[in-house]
Amino acid sequence: MATSPGFAGWLRTNSEHYLLVAAHRSLARRTGSPAPRDPKGLKEIFWLRIFAPVYAALPWPLRSRIMRTMPGSHRQTWAPPPRPQGPAV
Amino acid sequence: MPRKTVIIGGGAAGLGSAGGVKAADPGADVVVYTEYEDVAYSPCGIPYVHGGEIPDFERLFLAGKQAYVDAGIDVRYETTVTAIDTAAHTVTVEGEGTVRYDQLIVATGWNYADPGVSGGDLEGLYYVKNIRKAMEWDKVIGETKRAVVVEAGPLGLEMVTALAHRGVETHLIDPNPYALAMMADPDIMAPVEDSWRELGVHLHFNTTLEEFVGEGGRVRAVRTSTGELPADLVVISTHKTPNNALAEAAGIKVGSTGGLIVDERMKTSAPDVWAAGDAVEIPHGLTRTPLQGLTGSHAYAQGKTAGTNAGGGERAYRAVYVPWGTPAGKWVIGGASFGEATATALGIPYVLGVAEGISRARYYPGVQKIKVKLLAEPGSLRLIGAQMIGGGEGIKERADFLAQAIRFGMTFHDLSTMENVYSPAIGALNEPIVVAATNGLAEAKKKG
Numbered sequence: 001m002a003t004s005p006g007f008a009g010w011l012r013t014n015s016e017h018y019l020l021v022a023a024h025r026s027l028a029r030r031t032g033s034p035a036p037r038d039p040k041g042l043k044e045i046f047w048l049r050i051f052a053p054v055y056a057a058l059p060w061p062l063r064s065r066i067m068r069t070m071p072g073s074h075r076q077t078w079a080p081p082p083r084p085q086g087p088a089v
Numbered sequence: 090m091p092r093k094t095v096i097i098g099g100g101a102a103g104l105g106s107a108g109g110v111k112a113a114d115p116g117a118d119v120v121v122y123t124e125y126e127d128v129a130y131s132p133c134g135i136p137y138v139h140g141g142e143i144p145d146f147e148r149l150f151l152a153g154k155q156a157y158v159d160a161g162i163d164v165r166y167e168t169t170v171t172a173i174d175t176a177a178h179t180v181t182v183e184g185e186g187t188v189r190y191d192q193l194i195v196a197t198g199w200n201y202a203d204p205g206v207s208g209g210d211l212e213g214l215y216y217v218k219n220i221r222k223a224m225e226w227d228k229v230i231g232e233t234k235r236a237v238v239v240e241a242g243p244l245g246l247e248m249v250t251a252l253a254h255r256g257v258e259t260h261l262i263d264p265n266p267y268a269l270a271m272m273a274d275p276d277i278m279a280p281v282e283d284s285w286r287e288l289g290v291h292l293h294f295n296t297t298l299e300e301f302v303g304e305g306g307r308v309r310a311v312r313t314s315t316g317e318l319p320a321d322l323v324v325i326s327t328h329k330t331p332n333n334a335l336a337e338a339a340g341i342k343v344g345s346t347g348g349l350i351v352d353e354r355m356k357t358s359a360p361d362v363w364a365a366g367d368a369v370e371i372p373h374g375l376t377r378t379p380l381q382g383l384t385g386s387h388a389y390a391q392g393k394t395a396g397t398n399a400g401g402g403e404r405a406y407r408a409v410y411v412p413w414g415t416p417a418g419k420w421v422i423g424g425a426s427f428g429e430a431t432a433t434a435l436g437i438p439y440v441l442g443v444a445e446g447i448s449r450a451r452y453y454p455g456v457q458k459i460k461v462k463l464l465a466e467p468g469s470l471r472l473i474g475a476q477m478i479g480g481g482e483g484i485k486e487r488a489d490f491l492a493q494a495i496r497f498g499m500t501f502h503d504l505s506t507m508e509n510v511y512s513p514a515i516g517a518l519n520e521p522i523v524v525a526a527t528n529g530l531a532e533a534k535k536k537g
Contacts, residue, residue: 016434027433075350
């Protein structure tokens, strides 16, 4: 029985890559750091000119909620982040 | 009758698991299957032997084979597991047939991503991983005039520096605009790239691999989007992908990263099957999005957790904040959690605090510069990430500390009032983290 990540894996791989490319371009504009090359071909144009701006326009809580619906270890039992405690003595 | 735990994989996760099982249940029957000739060596040290910083490969071995015999861990070398049947609680082992287990731990590690171009079967393509092969490749490096390193990931960084130290004309090609672009920020990497140029390294960014060009079955050049580079040797350092074909075929669930889905006990979706290391994915502590392909120390700790639980004990692993660091060129770089590039990619807003400081008193010999960048959440000013570059002193310790600071929700306010050790030989009056946090407070105030 194959359990490959399928659509979620495809989305994760592409979005991770192209959002980072878009971030490099954004940093280049803001800080003068080296910029990535311009997109070539339909695939790159879709991810960089359509997907990345749409993703950026969504509020973080919505983006976070979408990411958390993907299958993964984050949907298993994990202890919550530690909270500050009172004085030790 | 003792319980039998089978572990697939003899790397940090596999051997950490074996130790975990034995600690929880000293009477357990523990069998480790590895396809390789050795276990318990540090593959991460291989580039430093190639570079001449470590004199020989023998020093990378942490323990001899007898140490595992003495510990009651049965390591089966050069033995391949070909199938897992989670319903029958068996694995199929070449040369042994069907082997029953009570608990199974999958620690099958990682592979390099396929470069995906023609010529991948040529001789002269070096995938740095196995120590025995590294010993052979070291002789090849000694005779190499020109090398191309494919992709500037963590291992690529180390190999570029190693080859340059060996006097090889080294070319680095990477599709990104700067090195280590998947995790580091461009201002952190700029001095590293300058130091490589000083070493004579040729850097080709925004350059895509198109073909390994061969002659007589051996690589003679690398064709790229910006031209052809002659090469006697090509080092492939494409990103790490989980080696999960065996587990996937057995129906064990994988997540969006391709890593096996586990919980905090490192338990997979299959009964009595645990997993650890680069085969799994772990949630990030802040965003909870899963990450795959962490470090050897993560793999070992996950293995200990998997082994302890498989052995009947209780141990929990935690979401990760990923402290990291590595030498690169003449510098050492490091960080924790997010940098500017990764935070921007995810669309996470941040306030930046930056400072340049020194590693010890300015008058003390050997003083080194350090640049610290801190990222905090606007409003709360809670730390969400950090990146650093320096001569080496204290980068690792600061990365470890800052990962904990992020984990425990420290803010710019907390860090700007942090106490620090002052002693001329080991610490400066002003700790760069304190100065960066103080500058971050000023930046936040300016932004209103």
